[in-house]
Amino acid sequence: MSMLIKFIAVSIASGTPILFGTLGEIITEKVGHLNLGVEGMMAIGACAGFMVGMSTDSFLLALLAAFAAGAFAALIYAVLTVTFMANQNVTGLTLTIFGVGFANFCGYYAIGKSESGTLKLPENITAQMRNINIEGLSDIPVIGPLLFSYNPFVYIGIVTALLLWFYLRRTKTGLNTRAIGENPAAADAAGIKVTKWKYINICLGGGICGIGGAYTIMIINKGVWISDCVGGLGWIAVALVIFAGWSPVKAIFGSFIFGALRQLKYYVPAAITIPGAFYDMLPYLITTIVLIATSIRTSREKSQPEACGTNYFREER
Amino acid sequence: MSVEMKRTKKSKEPLIRTVKRTELSGQKAVLLRIAALLAALVAGGIFILAIGYNPVLVYKTMISGAFRSKLAFQGTVKVLIPLLITSLGVTLAFKMKFWNIGAEGQLIMGAVFASYFALFHDTLPHWILMILMVLGGMLGGGLMGLLPAYFKSKFNTNETLFTLMLNYIALNFVVYLREGPWRDPNSPGYAKIARFSKNAQLDKVFGIHAGWIIAIVILIFVSIYLYVTKRGYEISVVGESQATAKYAGMNVKKIVLRTMFLSGGICGIAGMIEASGSAVTLTSGIAGGVGFTAIIVAWLGGLNPFYIFIVASLFSIMEKGSSVVESTFGLSGACADVLQGIILFFVLGCEFFVRYQFVTRKERGARA
Structure with a gap:
């Protein structure tokens, strides 16, 4: 029993960086832009968050820096695809290569400048990143570890997801946003400022990805800098967007499932011998099946926004 | 009428707007791209300067690092071979506007199929084994392309x-093969797949594995296929408009399947070359991001095999040269990725000016 609770708790934490990446990608795709640069934006966010965290020793400033850096990386993408109408796939992939390269480059450079040869976040900030422990609440059996035992990112992630759901589903700007992703020409004709909202959503999405990147370096690597710290989580995040059917709330549960898949191999009884690689493959395999299933059922609700992947040029009709 | 007039007067025209222009002449378009490349190098240089190094020296080291010795040059060519082949592979799909982002997987599967022959049939005569491995690579990559x-x-x-x-x-x-059925029993430590026997390795020609000959053959093949054959023409028609293709009586489905098999197959051959010529075994890092870089190279080269060759060469020089920059200046080898990224950002931006232009409110008024 306690094993099961521990597994669930670990899964939820493990899914959190993926959740951030997915949320960022969802609102980007909702305005009709497929940004394959999630991995890169996460890497840049991780780098900025880490560097600022190390020099200011403030968790909040580190988070803000991660957000700002991710948003800035997304801004490059937005300028190229929205204003300059460059191919989205190519721009996104470039952003990934550039972002991961840039983060590794900066990390390597900073290590070279440091005296000890390693980079580590100071004590004050690591204390703030630790799993919360609320007197009384965290000690309740079952509920305590399941609800009140996570690092702050987990709560930030869930709140962000709920806010995004509210934004997309319950506000007028959210409705406009979705209209842009489905049919930008119609949205434009209805008086929605297509370019402006594309920029805002893409940058917001990049910022959220950046926070996910900060998670990878601060929690997964426990505040010690390593190269390639995102390690492919950005791509799982892109997969989760499909699995979650472009819904922020479903993304929460999807991230728990993907997190569980990432942890499953450590918890399966030794008697069951399934190759370890199979567990790592599962998120992608399941996503592929979901992708095919939704395309066979041609479910409009759970598929990619109609105009996603194509740039909008007002004078081309 | 008058109401409408009032309304148009009220709504202000934006200060800057985008309009399509008549295509630039080929020469001007090339000049524009070269200008973008130079601008990117300047931007990269400013970055290098900002962190306290001499950009000219770094660039110089990068280029000389790729050519400084016979060994370095061979290294550069070794980087070029898989990149060029994979870029040509994805080009076929991209011409059809089929967004094949799966070159990485196709390359890996090609390597897997080729490795099967290398590991379990290495007693066959060398030439037969080589041909089987190339065909296997093509089949593996092709099936990976066929599925989507x-x-x-x-x-x-x-x-x-x-x-x-x-x-x-x-x-x-x-990873599964490495840790499971194909694990080398003679390697007691970490799991890995056995090295290929000499018989299953690509021959060396002029000091470099024969992959470069295959690359040249594929370069010529793709050029002819795209520009001379009927099938290549069909690809561009499907890419321009599926409706037109259907109206002209083409079997769009068949063309898509055939082209994707070929696209994946070519990427698979790159996988075979990497396994047999370069790594001499199958590793999980056999593709190492080449599939993604290839997409960028294909796009930068304007889906034109000749330009792709030039861009791929440039990228290989940066890749190889930056490893020398790493050892000389203590800068990370990742600077190749950063530089490639910056170059592509600039070139992607400049593509816009080939097709469109900005006009300000004033200019437009004067024109009208």
Whole structure:
């Protein structure tokens, strides 16, 4: 029993960086832009968050820096695809290569400048990143570890997801946003400022990805800098967007499932011998099946926004 | 009428707007791209300067690092071979506007199929084994390309996302083989796949594995296929407009399936070359991001085999040269990725000016 609770708790934490990446990608795709640069934006966010965290020793400033850096990386993408109408796939992939390269480059450079040869976040900030422990609440059996035992990112992630759901589903700007992703020409004709909202959503999405990147370096690597710290989580995040059917709330549960898949191999009884690689493959395999299933059922609700992947040029009709 | 007039007067025209222009002449377009490349190098130089190094010296080291000795040059060519082949592979799909992001997975699967022959049939005569491995590579990559193409043509399944997922499925499949059935029993430590026997290795020609000959053959083949054959013409028609292709009596589904098999197959051959010529075994890092870089190279080269060759060469020089920059200046080898990124950002931006232009409110008024 306690094993099961521990597994669930670990899964939820493990899914959190993926959740951030997915949320960022969802609102980007909702305005009709497929940004394959999630991995890169996460890497840049991780780098900025880490560097600022190390020099200011403030968790909040580190988070803000991660957000700002991710948003800035997304801004490059937005300028190229929205204003300059460059191919989205190519721009996104470039952003990934550039972002991961840039983060590794900066990390390597900073290590070279440091005296000890390693980079580590100071004590004050690591204390703030630790799993919360609320007197009384965290000690309740079952509920305590399941609800009140996570690092702050987990709560930030869930709140962000709920806010995004509210934004997309319950506000007028959210409705406009979705209209842009489905049919930008119609949205434009209805008086929605297509370019402006594309920029805002893409940058917001990049910022959220950046926070996910900060998670990878601060929690997964426990505040010690390593190269390639995102390690492919950005791509799982892109997969989760499909699995979650472009819904922020479903993304929460999807991230728990993907997190569980990432942890499953450590918890399966030794008697069951399934190759370890199979567990790592599962998120992608399941996503592929979901992708095919939704395309066979041609479910409009759970598929990619109609105009996603194509740039909008007002004078081309 | 008068009401409408009032309304148009009220709504202000934006200060700057985008209009399409008549295509630039080929020469001007090339000049524009070269200008973008130079601008990118300047931007990269400013970055290098900002962190306290001499950009001219770094660039110089990068170029000389790729050519400084026979060994360095051979290293550069070794980087170029898989990149060029894979870029040519994805070009076929991209010409059809089929967004094959799965080159990485196709390359890996090609390597897997080729490795099967290398590991379990290495007693065959060398030439037969080599041909079998190339065909195996082609089949492995081709099937990886065929799968999303089938679902795309049948159910309109999104090919970008599908091919993307297949990359990681293929990658983990190699990990499975490495830790399971293909694990080398003679390696007691960490799991790995056995080295290929001499018989299963590509021959060396002029000091470099024969992959470069295959690359040249594929370069010529793709050029002819695209520009001379009927099938190549069909690809561009499908890419321009599926409706037109259907109206002209082309079997769009068949063309998509055939082209994707070929596209994946060519990437698979790159995998075979990497396994047999370079790594001499199958590793999980056999593709190492080449599949993604290839997409960028193909796009930068304007889907033109000749330009792709030039861009791929440039990227290989940067890749190889930056390892020398790493050892000389203590800068990370990742600077190749950063520089490639910056160059592509600039070139992607400049593509815009080939097709469009900005006009200000004033200019427009004068023109009208």
